[in-house]
Amino acid sequence: MTKTIKIINSLLIGFLLIGCANNKTITEFERILGKENSKTLTYLVQDFENDFLADEYPNLATDESYERFLEELIDGNGRVWQEISNESRERFAKSTLKYEIYSVPDSVWIERDTNKLELSYSNIPMVKTRLKVLIPDGTFEYNFSESSFNYKEPIDEDSIIKQYMNYVNVNYVGSYVRALNSIPNKSRFLVNYLNIRDAAGIISPVIIASRMLDSKVDFNDYFIRRLIVTEIAY
Template sequence: MQKTYLILFLILTFSCSQTDSQIAEFEKVMGDKQTKAINLLVSDFEKNLNKTYPDLSIEKGYEQYLNDLISDSTRDWEKFKFQSDKTNLEFHQSGLWDNIYSKDSQESLKINTTGKYIEALYSIKKPDPLIKIYREKRKAVGIMQNEILVNGIMDSDPDFNNYFHKRIVVLEFSF
């Protein structure tokens, strides 16, 4: 019986340390300023979830936000705005915006397929299905319609306790 507990403990410890090393590698590629900007975006997003969906947990709030975003019955578009002025300034001044987006000669918004964000996503050595599908589609397709993006995320069984899943959602809706 003690051996079973020891084996379970070692498996859990290994899983956590693997995730911690993936986060550390992601943040190393992104750099301190851009990691700080991402963390501010996540914080603002989650504050907005608490305000918009006060009766839901953060995890359920992410799910409801995505469902409301593509719902035909949604009329209150203000609830999707979550960035504070400070966070928006940090988003741009840190260079994070430039690492995610670019503008072409017609001033259309495009995905920066060579930026640190894509590079950081590819630094995750053993990605889960959501991360794997997301990074491949993002690099191949670029900006996706909300419905396609949301359905793709939801079909990949997201875990909104997951560091990466949260950042994927938040960065997709930060312009």
Template structure:
């Protein structure tokens, strides 16, 4: 009986992992090759910064702490949240990823680009995960949101910061 249960668990995990990999491929195809490479650079810079400011925490716990500190009234050093290297910031703009995510409005300032490839890529995979689905719905309905609302929304959806998409949502949400 135990062997059957173990086999079922392995098969279930294997199928869900294959689906997740297919979702990553679909997301990256819609986003584009250069934009995906840029997004990966942003994640790398973000995680290097996490390691610098939270050296004693695992990457997963550091993501959680970053979000908590981001909205904490006790946090006085806002500079620690800046994570992009100069090179990555240049690529963020030159790759077109910034324009896929944001638009500048002379009246309202920075706005979400609802028609960009990032929103389209999220739309393609939103049904695969509650956090992605809820994030896409909120961003599509509201656009730019205050940090406290974003953080609360992410944390209330039980994020897994080993997950490809959960990491990228956090990183892009705090990349301007």
């Protein structure tokens, strides 16, 4: 066997080992996330690629389309939510996956009785939100949050409540974050992303896009594509 053939064989074996390791990582990620949640997430990724990216950037390869999408988002030219199909938005809204990723408002009201506010220093009304949190045993817990707002009478309560009902927070115990944490040999970007998410909660899509581009992430990567879809598209 010549030296050249030995080198080629070594490279082939190396690629096979890397491929097997990647497949094992994806399998474990999907096991933790759950079968139905994984199917939903794969559907959302494929729909984003085939319905949105392909229409927006017909002359680019898929990985190049992801990169261009992030660049335009940072420049303020990106448009995505209004372009996502109603079918996909409804599927995500009704899915368990949504609750695995986010804690979702269950009810919102304006609390005027300052004795009922956790923030004892507050002497003005605040927006109180009850958040529905899916926990690992499949049941829901409820957390409460308080937020200040531009208080000025008369208050348009319906408008404020509608606004806060659209806000979500991170589900810190959901299968999504547990699946992400299970990934071995995380990239620097993924490590930083998880640390920021754990400390600060929801991250601005523009910040995520900027950090991905600065980190020169691989847009062919299974996990990077899913992060773009969950953190930016939806």
